[in-house]
Amino acid sequence: MTKENKFKDDFKDFINSKEVAPRNISHSIIDRVKADLNPNKQLVFVKLLSLQLLTGLITMLFCPQFKMSLTNNHDLFHYFHHNFGEHICMMICGAIFLGSGAIVASYTLDLEELRVIKKSKGLYTLAISGLSLGVFLIFGAKLYLDLTLLWVLGASLAATVMLAFNYFLRRKFLLLA
Amino acid sequence: MTLTGNAQKMNDEQLMIKYQDGDHKAFEVLYLRHESKVYAYLRKRLPDQDSVEEVFQNTFLKVHKSRFHFKPKFLFIQWLYTVARSELLDFCKKKKIIHIEYVDQGKAKEEIDDSLDLDNYKNLSDKEKELLSLKFISDNDYEEISAALNISQSNARKIFSRAIKKIKATLSGDNND
Structure with a gap:
């Protein structure tokens, strides 16, 4: 019998075999998969928030506000400000702040956790941008309604798009691997 | 264990797509459709009950872990067979036990x-x-x-x-x- 035939027979035997597995094992497998596919939403939010806090702090090192800048080189900020104006600059600022956190989260969190964020349709990112504004207020930032709204818009949009795009990339990469 | 009527009507490959999208019910249907094949296949090839149960659980957990590697253009049952067989061979190699090859x-x-x-x-x-x-x-x-x-x-x-x-x-x- 050739190797190929052996496999064929083995596969045929597999197809035709029938014996129900013990119920306790079945329950344990199904429960484990169910838990894995449905991660705790609060925990996912806390994870995303923690990652955002870490990445946000790093972006602050390049930000002219809050006097946290390491380089004190604000050329990029001035470039955006002069070329696009204050409003677009605010959107870019928000996009960099939350977008960078979203990229880090996209490759740190599980795919199922990313799916939970994706399913929230921007609610998680909106909540995090709101919380971030609260923290900025505590640190003495002056917030103006129109600029704040643009910052939130830029931040939420960038984070949502980055999460969705990187989720898609990870799925594609897994299929190709 | 009850199953949703809609999922019952789907073929394995359609269910795999749903499962890849995080639907645990789709996994449940796939599991209940094929667990008896995997279990009986392993029972015929491994000498003791503990080994059968261990390889059986490993097989479905491997299916879960590698679900994103499955391409819907292939048959799910062939993929499941490949996973079950490779888990069986890995187990036998690790535990240094000889599995029984099927002979018709x-x-x-x-x-x-x-x-x-x-x-x-x-x-x-x-x-x-x-x-x-x-x-x-x-x-x-x-x-x-x-x-x-x-x-x-x-x-x-x-x-x-x-x-x-x-x-x-x-x-x-x-x-x-």
Whole structure:
């Protein structure tokens, strides 16, 4: 019998075999998969928030506000400000702040956790941008309604798009691997 | 365990797509459809119950872990078989136990009986019979056959093809020899 035939027979035997597995094992497998596919939403939010806090702090090192800048080189900020104006600059600022956190989260969190964020349709990112504004207020930032709204818009949009795009990339990469 | 009617109507590959998108019900349906095959297949090949249960659980957890590697253009059942078999072989290698290879006794006997039938084909020369015997009974390839009969590989292929034609002619009652 050739190797190929052996496999064929083995596969045929597999197809035709029938014996129900013990119920306790079945329950344990199904429960484990169910838990894995449905991660705790609060925990996912806390994870995303923690990652955002870490990445946000790093972006602050390049930000002219809050006097946290390491380089004190604000050329990029001035470039955006002069070329696009204050409003677009605010959107870019928000996009960099939350977008960078979203990229880090996209490759740190599980795919199922990313799916939970994706399913929230921007609610998680909106909540995090709101919380971030609260923290900025505590640190003495002056917030103006129109600029704040643009910052939130830029931040939420960038984070949502980055999460969705990187989720898609990870799925594609897994299929190709 | 109850299943949703909609998921029940889907084929395995459609269910896999839903499962990849995080639908645990789709996994449940797939599991209940195929668990008996995997369990019985392993039961026939492993010596004790503990080993069977361990490999069985490992198989489905591997399916879960590698769900994104599954391509819907292939059959799920073939993929599941491959996972189950590789888990079985890995387990046996790790635990240094010998698993039982499946042998279809009926088919094995049938093949031996077939070899005896060669004598009934009077139109076959001794060389052709010898070649067919080396090809089908001893499971040799053309390289081995050519060495055994002291002929070239292309000659062996020609003799084989001629012998098959003669057998076909005999079976169809079109024997002119």
